[in-house]
Structure formats: C-alpha cells, structure tokens
Amino acid sequence: MRPEATLADLQNLALSLALGLLVGLERHRAGKELGMRTFAFTALAGTLAASVEPAYRLAFMLAVLGFTALLVVVNSWQNLRAQESVEITTSVALLLTALNGMLVGHGEIFTPVAATLLMVLLLSWKEELVGWTALVSRDEVHAAIYLGVISFVILPVLPREPVDPWGLFDLRRVWFMVVLISAIGFANYVLLRVYGARGVAYTGFLGGLVNSTATVAEMAVKVGQHPQLERYAFRGVMLAKAAMFLRNGLILGLFAPAALPHGLLPVALMTLVTLVLAARAGDAAGKEPPAVRLASPFSLRSALEFGLLFLILNVVATLGQRHLGAAGFYVVSLLGGMVSSASSAATAANLAAQSRIATDQAAYGTVLASVASALVLVPITRRGARGTGLTRRLVMAIGWMLLAGVVAWAIN
Structure with missing residues (x-):
C-alpha cells in the first residue's frame, strides 16, 4: 500500500462503500441472503485491490475476483442443498460490485456509478420486466x-x-x-x-x-x-x-x-x-x-x-x-x-x-x-x-x- 493516505483515497473508499451498500440494500429488501454488508465488503475489497502498488495490483485483483467467485459457488451450493433457487442474478451482481470497486480504486467515477445505478435499476424492476416480456409478441x-x-x-x-x-x-x-x-x-x-x-x-x-x-x-x-x-x-x-x-x-x-x-x-x-x-x-x-x-x-x-x-x-x-x-x-x-x-x-x-x-x-x-x-x-x-x-x-x-x-x- 502507499505509505501516505490521501484525500483521494478516502473519497474512493467512501464511494466504493456507498455503491456496495446501495446494491446490498436492494438485495436485502428483495429478501436475498447476500445483503448490505456482503456487497459493501466486496466493493471495498475491489477498491483496496486496485489501490496497491502496481507490482502487486494484478495479483490482488485476481485474488478478490477469485474469492468472490468462490463465495458465489458456496452460496449457490448451499441453496441447492436446501432445495432453494440458485440466485444467479444476485451472484452476478456481487461480481459486478467487485469490478465496480476496482474501477473506483483505479480512479474512475462515472463508469462505476453509472453501472451500479443501472444494475440497481434492473434489479428493482424485476416484476415490471417480467410483466413486460409477457406482453411482447x-x-x-x-x-x-x-x-x-x-x-x-x-x-x-x-x-x-x-x-x-x-x-x-x-x-x-x-x-x-x-x-x-x-x-x-x-x-x-x-x-x-x-x-x-x-x-x-x-x-x-x-x-x-x-x-x-x-x-x-x-x-x-x-x-x-x-x-x-x-x-x-x-x-x-x-x-x-x-x-x-x-x-x-x-x-x-x-x-x-x-x-x-x-x-x-x-x-x-x-x-x-x-x-x-x-x-x-x-x-x-x-x-x-x-x-x-x-x-x-x-x-x-x-x-x-x-x-x-x-x-x-x-x-x-x-x-x-x-x-x-x-x-x-x-x-x-x-x-x-x-x-x-x-x-x-x-x-x-x-x-x-x-x-x-x-x-x-x-x-x-x-x-x-x-x-x-x-x-x-x-x-x-x-x-x-x-x-x-x-x-x-x-x-x-x-x-x-x-x-x-x-x-x-x-x-x-
């Protein structure tokens, strides 16, 4: 990590946390097991991985993505054993949250914010989208x-x-x-x-x-x-x-x-x-x-x-x-x-x-x-x-x- 903490670092962490909490809030209100804290931690992990020294950055980013994928697999396996739905949409949202966190750590603002808002919009519009597809010939x-x-x-x-x-x-x-x-x-x-x-x-x-x-x-x-x-x-x-x-x-x-x-x-x-x-x-x-x-x-x-x-x-x-x-x-x-x-x-x-x-x-x-x-x-x-x-x-x-x-x- 860089030896000094700057205002930009704090802004990136705050933005990443806010994006993760936003997605997690929507998933929590939808009654999903992966909720606010999981999504917030995932976004923060992505931001931290993208903020390390360039020599180690790729390894940290791959590690975060790998751990997130492992978490998705474990959650899906538990749901299958309990004869519940796999929740593929929530799993994909978690991976996207990790990627958005990495973009924030890389200094991007517009792309991760826009992607998160669009993702939350699609997640919250599940019933409307399903109803709309039934009307389309x-x-x-x-x-x-x-x-x-x-x-x-x-x-x-x-x-x-x-x-x-x-x-x-x-x-x-x-x-x-x-x-x-x-x-x-x-x-x-x-x-x-x-x-x-x-x-x-x-x-x-x-x-x-x-x-x-x-x-x-x-x-x-x-x-x-x-x-x-x-x-x-x-x-x-x-x-x-x-x-x-x-x-x-x-x-x-x-x-x-x-x-x-x-x-x-x-x-x-x-x-x-x-x-x-x-x-x-x-x-x-x-x-x-x-x-x-x-x-x-x-x-x-x-x-x-x-x-x-x-x-x-x-x-x-x-x-x-x-x-x-x-x-x-x-x-x-x-x-x-x-x-x-x-x-x-x-x-x-x-x-x-x-x-x-x-x-x-x-x-x-x-x-x-x-x-x-x-x-x-x-x-x-x-x-x-x-x-x-x-x-x-x-x-x-x-x-x-x-x-x-x-x-x-x-x-x-």
Missing part, C-alpha cells in the same frame, strides 16, 4: 432484432461515398434514412400499444406518427362497421394528419435545417387547422373509441421496401431537378407523397442537405408531399366508411387544410 421481438441489425450491423459497413459516377446512389445516406424512420416508427408503435386503449386522441396522434394512412384506413373500416363512431373517427383522422405534418416537418428540420423556415408557416398553419377541427369534433359521449390494430411498423421487408422507395424517389427527384428544374422535383414530391410522405420529406431534406436543390424547394416539396398524403385518404375513407358522413367531413377538412397551405405559401 414474437413478431415484435423479431422487429426489434431486425432494427438492431440494420442499425449496428449493416449501416457501419456501407460505403460513405456514392457508388456510381453520377452521384445518384448514396447507399449509406439512404440506409441511414431507413434506420431513422424505422426507429421512429417502432418507438411510436410501442407507445401506440401502451396508450392506444386510453382514447382516440392517443390512437390517432401516435398512429399518425407511425403510419397515418394505415391509421385512417383502420378507423374508416371501424366507422363502416359502427357508424355511431363517426365523430370519434373524424377526430382521430385529424389528429393523425396533424401528427403526419409534424413528423414531416421534423424530418425536414433535422436533415435540412436551413429549409425549415421556408416550410414552417405552411406546416404550422395546416397542423393548426387539423387540431382545431379535431377539437371541434369533440368526444362521442358514452362510446368506446375505435380500437386501431396496426401491424408492427418495422420488419425486414418493410425496411427494404422503404429503402427502395426512398432510393427511387431520390434518383427520380435528382434527375427531375437536373433536366426539368423545380417543376420536375415538385411533380415527383406530389406523386411520392401519395405513396409515402415520410419518404418524400426525407428525399427533399436529403437533396437540400447535399445542395442539389434549393432549401425553399425542399420545403415546398415536403409541403406538397404532405398535402398529397392527405388527398389520398379520400378514396380510402370512401371505401372503408361507405354509407357514412366521414368522407364528406374529410373532404371539407382537406379543403380547409389546402386553404391554410395556400395562404401560408402566399405569405412566404
């Missing part, structure tokens, strides 16, 4: 795995520069858009599952962030089956479109910040109109909101389809801009918005970020794509809610949206 697990694969396996290995001499096929940028949109959709799908049953406001708004067309289609079918839910469905449709406008504006702002001022007023006014119409629709008193069941927004197939669509729109928009000027880009944005307004918004932002189009063109292209996405809902609702007044309500609402967009465009 097999398809949702696969979707999460696929999202991880496209994010952390495929994206890093893609080339950073366009792969063609014309600069049209930037695979890394295209795939990054796939990852971003897929992650947003998956996160909001989870929120939709959790809060969807609480009312059409959550269903419409969160569903619009995931896929506004699918959300409106499901609501239209519900209205066709239960015409008394028309007011609820109309409110949900308006909230879904408001969410779509906000999402497309967010995409534009994230990837082409300079373009956002040009499109902010049209997006804001059209969003405001949809929110006002949703508020005026009110609640259908005494009626249950229509349950919207969406498939998981992310799968390998949907990711590839989105990537292909984004790539096609990107190439066509670039060629249209090169050979037809702004008019060609606007036509592509309008047609693309009927298929996927998110893809069209991402395409416009991508082209503006690469200086292939002007920032105001990107903004107006995003607005056109959003309007096209709203227009395509008319035949969808007409088919699903045949014989009701939902389509008429939607047409009038779209008229107000277009008026707001034209006014904003004129002001710009």
Whole structure:
C-alpha cells in the first residue's frame, strides 16, 4: 500500500462503500441472503485491490475476483442443498460490485456509478420486466432484432461515398434514412400499444406518427362497421394528419435545417387547422373509441421496401431537378407523397442537405408531399366508411387544410 493516505483515497473508499451498500440494500429488501454488508465488503475489497502498488495490483485483483467467485459457488451450493433457487442474478451482481470497486480504486467515477445505478435499476424492476416480456409478441421481438441489425450491423459497413459516377446512389445516406424512420416508427408503435386503449386522441396522434394512412384506413373500416363512431373517427383522422405534418416537418428540420423556415408557416398553419377541427369534433359521449390494430411498423421487408422507395424517389427527384428544374422535383414530391410522405420529406431534406436543390424547394416539396398524403385518404375513407358522413367531413377538412397551405405559401 502507499505509505501516505490521501484525500483521494478516502473519497474512493467512501464511494466504493456507498455503491456496495446501495446494491446490498436492494438485495436485502428483495429478501436475498447476500445483503448490505456482503456487497459493501466486496466493493471495498475491489477498491483496496486496485489501490496497491502496481507490482502487486494484478495479483490482488485476481485474488478478490477469485474469492468472490468462490463465495458465489458456496452460496449457490448451499441453496441447492436446501432445495432453494440458485440466485444467479444476485451472484452476478456481487461480481459486478467487485469490478465496480476496482474501477473506483483505479480512479474512475462515472463508469462505476453509472453501472451500479443501472444494475440497481434492473434489479428493482424485476416484476415490471417480467410483466413486460409477457406482453411482447414474437413478431415484435423479431422487429426489434431486425432494427438492431440494420442499425449496428449493416449501416457501419456501407460505403460513405456514392457508388456510381453520377452521384445518384448514396447507399449509406439512404440506409441511414431507413434506420431513422424505422426507429421512429417502432418507438411510436410501442407507445401506440401502451396508450392506444386510453382514447382516440392517443390512437390517432401516435398512429399518425407511425403510419397515418394505415391509421385512417383502420378507423374508416371501424366507422363502416359502427357508424355511431363517426365523430370519434373524424377526430382521430385529424389528429393523425396533424401528427403526419409534424413528423414531416421534423424530418425536414433535422436533415435540412436551413429549409425549415421556408416550410414552417405552411406546416404550422395546416397542423393548426387539423387540431382545431379535431377539437371541434369533440368526444362521442358514452362510446368506446375505435380500437386501431396496426401491424408492427418495422420488419425486414418493410425496411427494404422503404429503402427502395426512398432510393427511387431520390434518383427520380435528382434527375427531375437536373433536366426539368423545380417543376420536375415538385411533380415527383406530389406523386411520392401519395405513396409515402415520410419518404418524400426525407428525399427533399436529403437533396437540400447535399445542395442539389434549393432549401425553399425542399420545403415546398415536403409541403406538397404532405398535402398529397392527405388527398389520398379520400378514396380510402370512401371505401372503408361507405354509407357514412366521414368522407364528406374529410373532404371539407382537406379543403380547409389546402386553404391554410395556400395562404401560408402566399405569405412566404
């Protein structure tokens, strides 16, 4: 040991003791045999082992880890003989506490503190985590795995520069858009599952962030089956479109910040109109909101389809801009918005970020794509809610949206 005790040594010992006591307190409250003193002593032992002279440090650290492992084995053997559970989680927590103590002795603060807090959080959330896993379907697990694969396996290995001499096929940028949109959709799908049953406001708004067309289609079918839910469905449709406008504006702002001022007023006014119409629709008193069941927004197939669509729109928009000027880009944005307004918004932002189009063109292209996405809902609702007044309500609402967009465009 070092001959002199310093303030840093005392701070390390105090921190190590606090971390060990914190984990031990949680295990003690959970009724485990290994409690506060055991975890505190283990953390202190790790800190002391990492504080000795460098020539002996490795041997002391291995000795502490070996003794901790032996303690885990003995405790598990006793539990087996008593026909009790082995408590693997507590055993792993004890080993991690020893390692965190060593990090403290090495002079680290953030890593052991963060690791301990996360460990205690996971330990205390046992019931919640077990209950959550029971609610997750097999398809949702696969979707999460696929999202991880496209994010952390495929994206890093893609080339950073366009792969063609014309600069049209930037695979890394295209795939990054796939990852971003897929992650947003998956996160909001989870929120939709959790809060969807609480009312059409959550269903419409969160569903619009995931896929506004699918959300409106499901609501239209519900209205066709239960015409008394028309007011609820109309409110949900308006909230879904408001969410779509906000999402497309967010995409534009994230990837082409300079373009956002040009499109902010049209997006804001059209969003405001949809929110006002949703508020005026009110609640259908005494009626249950229509349950919207969406498939998981992310799968390998949907990711590839989105990537292909984004790539096609990107190439066509670039060629249209090169050979037809702004008019060609606007036509592509309008047609693309009927298929996927998110893809069209991402395409416009991508082209503006690469200086292939002007920032105001990107903004107006995003607005056109959003309007096209709203227009395509008319035949969808007409088919699903045949014989009701939902389509008429939607047409009038779209008229107000277009008026707001034209006014904003004129002001710009």
